[in-house]
Amino acid sequence: MKLYYYRCSQPNFGDELNAWMWPRLLPDMFDDREDEIFLGIGSILFPSFPARSRKIVFGAGYGGYTAAPKLDANWTVYFVRGHHTARALGLPEAKAVGDAAILLRSCLGPAAANKRYQASFIPHWESARDGSWDAVCQVAGIHYIDPRRPVDDVLEQIRASEVVVAEAMHGAIVSDALRVPWVPARPVQGDHRMKWFDWASALEIDLRPHLLPASNLLEAALAAARGDAIRVRRVRRYGQGLRRVLPGYMIERAAARLAQLARAEPCLSSERAICSAHQKMLEHLDALRRDQALRRAA
Known part of the structure; x- marks a missing residue:
């Protein structure tokens, strides 16, 4: 499965989070094969992905930079960034869980109590x-x-x-x-x-x-x-x-x-909202792991 994210002429923190976070959460999941494309962090829901590739949406958003993609059987949507994206793609509101970068909570502990920068x-x-x-x-x-x-x-x-x-x-x-x-x-x-x-x-x-x-x-x-x-x-x-x-x-x-x-x-x-979003994402991670294991076993 290919990890897709936007890369511009210069590194950009939000996009580069993909290469930092997903290998930690989903080790041994990614390669360069484009028959499956993983869409995690970013406004990267475009209509231009190969039609025959399986597109796995895991928290990505629609940014309005292009036309919205038309979802078919080759799109598997676990969750999207927010309600605007859900409406643009014709998805149920329950799919609007949050930006996948919230899963950083599973990679890092709480911020240090001793702060070096006031602002x-x-x-x-x-x-x-x-x-x-x-x-x-x-x-x-x-x-x-x-x-x-x-x-x-x-x-x-x-x-x-x-x-x-x-x-x-x-x-x-x-x-x-x-x-x-x-x-x-x-x-x-x-x-x-x-x-x-x-x-x-x-x-x-x-x-x-x-x-x-x-x-x-x-x-x-x-x-x-x-x-x-x-x-x-x-x-x-x-x-x-x-x-x-x-x-x-x-x-x-x-x-x-x-x-x-x-x-x-x-x-x-x-605290209720962020914990709820994080927990739902963890549940989707477990579902993704199970789904991929079943596909490999088939």
Whole structure:
């Protein structure tokens, strides 16, 4: 069975969790054969997978980046990320259990009591690439977590934080799973926003993301061009010099806002909701192991 996850030009914490977590939970389950495709963490429910391959959905979500896939007998859905995904795929609401990264609770113990960082900020990987968020965090006096760093590094920094301001959705999901309070920052790039509400719906979180300004003019121009692929390509090709326009003003403005968010009332799903989601996922893990053993024996 092939473990599928999105891999962009740079490593991204949320996607790379797949390679970190699943071999620990399902050892000896994966290989490179594409007759079975495992879809775990990420907005990766696309209509473009090979029609004859068996697609195993284990917590993945629909992100709206493409048309929704049409499920047939070659799709086996154990559970999906949230109610938005369930509705988009025509699934029963009971299939909306939560993001599979909640299973990190089975891989890691509780976060350390002694925290090294009073507040941390983890941007979306595109913001880390295009923005100036490391400089913003220096001005704001907030610890910067780069989502492009190795998974172990990011996990350790989240666990060492008293509160995490998260523009990266899996910064919030992992913080919540590991019981680290978090503050949702609405992604600067607008097409990454809907999927937050999908995950939150499964945990009964009343999600109210805070506005976050662009950290430089390049990031602002890219956000304004979203939805127009030609404009985005032009900005990327010709707009790198925008980083040098009004850098002090943009950084100071973003730092002031980020410092506000670090003092905002943080979020945390209820203990009942997170424990229930985790237990259901463990039950689905057992069912998957049994199903795969039966298929191999047949």
